[in-house]
Amino acid sequence: MAKITTLGFDADDTLWHNERVFRLTEERFAELLADYTEKNHLSERLLAAERRNVLHYGYGVKGFTLSMIETAIEVTDRKVSADVIAEILEAGREMMRHPVEPLPHVEDTLKAVKADYHLVLITKGDLFDQERKVTASGLDVHFDAIEIVSEKSEDTYRTLFSRHGTGPDEALMIGNSLKSDIVPALNAGAFGAHVPYDVTWALEEADAPQGHDRFFRLDHIGKVPHLLARLR
Structure with a gap:
């Protein structure tokens, strides 16, 4: 790998x-x-x-x-x-x-991986509201780059991982949406770690990839450092 x-x-x-x-x-x-x-x-x-x-x-x-x-x-x-x-x-x-409430394990995970990896926040939605949430979360300080996009596609990940890293082949995308975060990132050549949330918007539902050696499912985001250790 x-x-x-x-x-x-x-x-x-x-x-x-x-x-x-x-x-x-x-x-x-x-x-x-x-x-x-x-x-x-x-x-x-x-x-x-x-x-x-x-x-x-x-x-x-x-x-x-x-x-x-x-x-x-x-x-x-x-x-x-x-x-x-x-x-x-x-x-x-x-x-x-509405107040922005970080999920469990998030800040500890970002702190644990920051020294060894280039961290990129990739979110889609309204620019004004996403900027507000990023700032209100207090998590922006952990990221080397923040990208707010209108849509997440294969081309999106190919472009952003090349702009902010060494290309999708050496990138891992972590997210709760199979449709937006995982499938297009895998199609771009990246690794994908699916971290399910307890509710999913119907327009974000998709089937999990089957038999893909770059796809992983994690119980929670705190498992990211363990996954990275396995992939070294």
């Missing part, structure tokens, strides 16, 4: 909690629309709106908020009140103000 020189880390739900904030807001959204439709149907309509809108608004709170508004208009047959729209907008603003 190639020598690993560069570690790429996903941010949301890999370094800090994120998806649960969306789930809590969706619960609040369901309460606001309870007089018009039942919760499961509303969730299906919201997901369909998110699937359509991610191509236009990108990932993150702003696109999610606009999708909630669109869904509210649809399921109420345009009868939704201005008060409910105002509540949805406020819920979006609250998400943007």
Whole structure:
């Protein structure tokens, strides 16, 4: 195996909690629309709106908020009140103000590997919100480079691991999303370490690679130093 020189880390739900904030807001959204439709149907309509809108608004709170508004208009047959729209907008603003809580083992892991590897934070989403979360987490000091991208593709990893390291062949990408963090990184030639989070957004679901000698699954991010020791 190639020598690993560069570690790429996903941010949301890999370094800090994120998806649960969306789930809590969706619960609040369901309460606001309870007089018009039942919760499961509303969730299906919201997901369909998110699937359509991610191509236009990108990932993150702003696109999610606009999708909630669109869904509210649809399921109420345009009868939704201005008060409910105002509540949805406020819920979006609250998400943007939500404290950033690092996950267990994260800071210890970053400190343990920093001396021996080039660390790159690779996150996708709204630039303003991702910058806020990176700073609020206090974890930015551990990284040699921070990249906020609109999408994570094979070309993304090939470009970033060449820009900030010795190329994807000598890089390990660590993240909770098989679809965004692992599969495209493997396709670019990198190693991939999947660290599952307890909830996954439906648009980030994908099948785990089978029989790939560069793919690993870890119970938690604290196992990263042990994996690196095995790969030396």
